[in-house]
Amino acid sequence: MYIPDKIKQMSLLNKYLPFEVWIAYRYIKFKQKNSFISFISMTSMVGIALGVSALIIILSVMNGFQDELRTRILGVASHIEITSSNNTLTHWEDLVKKLHESPDVVGSAPYVDGQGMLVSEFGSQGIMLRGISSELEGNVDNLEKKVKVGKLSDLKPNTFNLILGIDAAKQLGIVVGDKVNILIPQGSYTPAGTFPRMRQFNVAGIFEIGMYEYDSGMALMNIEDAQKFFQMNNTISGVRVKTDDLFLAPLVAKRLSESLSESGVFYVSDWTKKHANFFAAVQMEKRVMFIILMLIIAVAAFNIVSTLVMAVTDKRSDIAILKTYGAKPKSILYIFIIQGSLIGLIGTISGVFLGTVVALNIHSIVPFIEHLFNVQFLSKDIYYISEVPSKLLYSDVSAIAFISILLSIVATIYPSIKASNTSPAEALKHD
Structure with a gap:
């Protein structure tokens, strides 16, 4: 008996993954029928990725600035x-x-x-x-x-x-x-x-x-x-x-x-006493930038709320059918939590990859941009140093990734609860 390849793939996914994960994955995929919802999911991913990458790059530059300045000061001072x-x-x-x-x-x-x-x-x-x-x-x-x-x-x-x-x-x-x-x-x-x-x-x-x-x-x-x-x-x-x-x-x-x-x-x-005010100012700026950019990630993460709310509205009949076949409210809850979490996870991983690559190669990227547009980002007679330094701390990357994923999971709670409380009779009444 001939079995199409697509059916085989679905069977393998169903065999090795819980059905909640498989359904959540299906909802994320870009389809012509649900192109608008898929587009909103994609923008949420891109927003999280850009926020995470920007935060990694800026913190790396500030770490590098602080480290480079300390090295240069202590090259002359004691x-x-x-x-x-x-x-x-x-x-x-x-x-x-x-x-x-x-x-x-x-x-x-x-x-x-x-x-x-x-x-x-x-x-x-x-x-x-x-x-x-x-x-x-x-x-x-x-x-x-x-x-x-x-x-x-x-x-x-x-x-x-x-x-x-x-x-x-x-x-x-x-x-x-x-x-x-x-x-x-x-x-x-x-x-x-x-x-x-x-x-x-x-x-x-x-x-x-x-x-x-x-x-x-x-x-x-x-x-x-x-x-x-x-x-x-x-x-x-x-x-x-x-x-x-x-x-x-x-x-x-x-x-x-x-x-x-x-x-x-x-x-x-x-x-530390001779240059205490300066290093304290740099540390304060680093904290402020962390908070500001984390708010950008939070805005992108909470776009997941609107994505899931629209998905729940669009999938009311699917939810009703699943419940009719015996799916428990807990399973419906997990489907939409996993869907939102996957959006956040994909966005976070993409942002970590992009931010890490740029932070590790910023010494080559910035001179290229300066040469291309004939500008200088750091003038030596204004700033302490004339080159843009970078020092990537993996502790910063881990903290950023953890908070980003946590915000994404928190953003899924309300829509997922709403989906799990959907009544099959109400959902199928107009179908």
């Missing part, structure tokens, strides 16, 4: 800084020895900080001056890798060499080999009065951190030259400390503050 009340530390070698007694401290370096005015033949601008030890600086940051022209080791004592940020060099028309003057507010006393102290420096290198704040407003010099220039004798501004885990820096800073309290008055600050 996990912990130790200073004194008058911004000068004496006998700092003894302090460093005491710091390294802590197992959490993996590196330290002294520094001298000051402010001045950088003057060239093309103009002048304020600059943050930092005196460093080229031998010890690598213990606390990766400045050596940021020097594009020259080397950090060129900052030798008594040479009065300077390594300048790339944006400051461009703005003032400075290249390696030029000589520039730096004025500082500390006065030089002369018979004619008090004048700002000025010194000529040799530009020995150019660095690029990737953050406009540092690239346009910071210059590096040898720590001994800085001590002479600022007339600090053998004192320093402070000691920078690197910890084994940057996220444990607040805890380590607290321990160091307690252990150093016996030796004198020291101020111990960690990177």
Whole structure:
């Protein structure tokens, strides 16, 4: 006996799946007879998919922005800084020895900080001056890798060499080999009065951190030259400390503050305090964007309500026939819950796939769009960074997918209950 292939497929589905799943699947399929309902189902899927993918992409970009910014800030700043009340530390070698007694401290370096005015033949601008030890600086940051022209080791004592940020060099028309003057507010006393102290420096290198704040407003010099220039004798501004885990820096800073309290008055600050407002703002923006985009997913998910309400109205005679054949109200309830859940599940899986692909390849997609339309999304002189970063966290993806599916299931409850309460006599009265 010949059995059509379609009947065979239906038999296999009925064999391995509960009939509620099979009927729900049949209701979702796009048919000419129920094309409008199928179209509404499709738009619900697309809405959920777009909402899920947009949320994954935006959260990945914000995670990447936060991570990239933290990396760049800590490339110049330090996990912990130790200073004194008058911004000068004496006998700092003894302090460093005491710091390294802590197992959490993996590196330290002294520094001298000051402010001045950088003057060239093309103009002048304020600059943050930092005196460093080229031998010890690598213990606390990766400045050596940021020097594009020259080397950090060129900052030798008594040479009065300077390594300048790339944006400051461009703005003032400075290249390696030029000589520039730096004025500082500390006065030089002369018979004619008090004048700002000025010194000529040799530009020995150019660095690029990737953050406009540092690239346009910071210059590096040898720590001994800085001590002479600022007339600090053998004192320093402070000691920078690197910890084994940057996220444990607040805890380590607290321990160091307690252990150093016996030796004198020291101020111990960690990177989370110095940039607390900024990272708190980024975290707040991330939460707000999550809520806003989750509302978009909720709107798309609750489109399932209208889809199922129309489906229940359209399938009243089918429901009545199923009940006549012995289907229980619970089975009818499951059919429409499964139908709505399948719409949400398909939309969520599609959105997760699309969002994950875009988030993992955003470093290629954004430059392509910028080149295609000749635009720049992040201007370096306005934003902290000039590239769109992305960091996909699978915990975020899991949370988004779970909430999306949960909203889809919740949206099916009312129409499904209405379908299960359908009376066969009422439904078939006009048929």
